[in-house]
């Protein structure tokens with residue numbers, strides 16, 4: 001037997017599912033680890049069209065990265081980018097700073113293959129957002145599209 005030390009699930013300014021049941025739970029001493037805190041890259045503002053995603057990238061068939069959902073999710077990134085312009089940071093840093101502002105026990109784990117982005121993402125710890133900026137990010141409409149495609153869902157819990 002061992003106490004639960006930390007819990008990991010997807011959480012970001014665009015994926016708010018944990019706010020419904022998980023985060024309101026009256027627990028203390030359990031860390032919360034948001035995975036995919038950059039919305040699988042969407043919140044970085046680097047993707048501007050489905051054509052930016054290579055054919056062999058799993059996101060090519062992810063419901064949030066195709067068709068009308070992609071267009072809707074671009075609008076969500078606009079607000080993240082606008083806040084970034086106000087505090088002179090990148091959209092990725094804004095997304096991470098918002099997560100870090102959710103609580104002392106919140107430790108997001110952005111993924112990247114590049115050292116420069118590790119440094120950029122780590123520096124989000126020093127980004128301070130105002131109450132108004134946090135409220136605008138709180139008010140974002142969550143991402144359009146399911147988190148997983150049908151093939152992914154079929155492989156879960158097996």
Ligand SMILES: NC(=O)c1ccc[n+]([C@@H]2O[C@H](COP(=O)([O-])OP(=O)(O)OC[C@H]3O[C@@H](n4cnc5c(N)ncnc54)[C@H](OP(=O)(O)O)[C@@H]3O)[C@@H](O)[C@H]2O)c1
Nearest residue numbers: 035036037038039040041044092109110111112113117120
């Ligand atoms: N427990 C679970 O079930 C679970 C599920 C999914 C993910 N995870 C974990 O969560 C972590 C991150 O999730 P994730 O990789 O899915 O999504 P993410 O961190 O939301 O996004 C990663 C994407 O953003 C890009 N990126 C990262 N920093 C950037 C920056 N500063 N500027 C521009 N682009 C940037 C990366 O591209 P480049 O690589 O080209 O920089 C990559 O395409 C990983 O450690 C993963 O293992 C856990």
